[in-house]
Amino acid sequence: MSRLETWAIAALVGALVALVLARWARAWTGSRRAVRRARRAIAGEDAAARLLRRAGYDVVARQATTRWYPRVDGEPHETEVRADFLVEARGELLVAEVKTGEDAPSLGNAATRRQLLEYLVAFEADGVLLVCPERGAIHRVEFPS
Numbered sequence: 001m002s003r004l005e006t007w008a009i010a011a012l013v014g015a016l017v018a019l020v021l022a023r024w025a026r027a028w029t030g031s032r033r034a035v036r037r038a039r040r041a042i043a044g045e046d047a048a049a050r051l052l053r054r055a056g057y058d059v060v061a062r063q064a065t066t067r068w069y070p071r072v073d074g075e076p077h078e079t080e081v082r083a084d085f086l087v088e089a090r091g092e093l094l095v096a097e098v099k100t101g102e103d104a105p106s107l108g109n110a111a112t113r114r115q116l117l118e119y120l121v122a123f124e125a126d127g128v129l130l131v132c133p134e135r136g137a138i139h140r141v142e143f144p145s
Contacts, residue, residue: 044100045084047133052096055138057087057129064095068122081122084131092126094140095119098133105132107141116141 049059064086069076085096097116099105107113107130116128120143130139 040100041098044133045098048084048096048098048131051131051133051136051138052085052087052129057089057094057096059085060088060093061086064123066123079122081118083119083123086123086125087129093123094127094129095123095125096129096131096138098131100132100134105130105135105137117143 045062049062052059062085063082064084065080065082068079068081070079071077083095084098087094087096095116097112097119099112103109105112112130116130119125120128128141130141131137132139
């Protein structure tokens with residue numbers, strides 16, 4: 001094998017090792033971010049539960065799920081919907097969604113708006129609450145017809 005061929009093989013092996021290491025580093029960094037987000041979400045939900053109780057809501061369920069069957073061309077499609085809390089107050093069943101961070105606890109955030117509307121329909125609730133534990137705020141959100 002010539003010196004040029006040896007150098008080419010070494011360069012190829014080096015490039016492959018660099019690609020593997022880069023992929024590993026990207027996955028590791030991403031998983032660290034995911035862990036931080038999960039910790040923040042859990043802490044936010046714990047704080048939200050305390051906030052809801054202090055405001056007079058009884059927590060009925062945490063990470064409540066329901067099956068919902070929206071129809072596409074007349075055919076039902078089973079969907080599982082999960083909300084942070086189901087709470088009761090003054091004879092009403094409400095879905096409470098916890099949002100932390102800068103943008104998420106706002107109805108200006110389209111994903112939050114759609115999520116609350118989906119919860120209202122899927123859980124057949126009397127209303128929905130948007131809870132921001134970082135601000136100590138509970139907002140009742142209504143969607144006029």
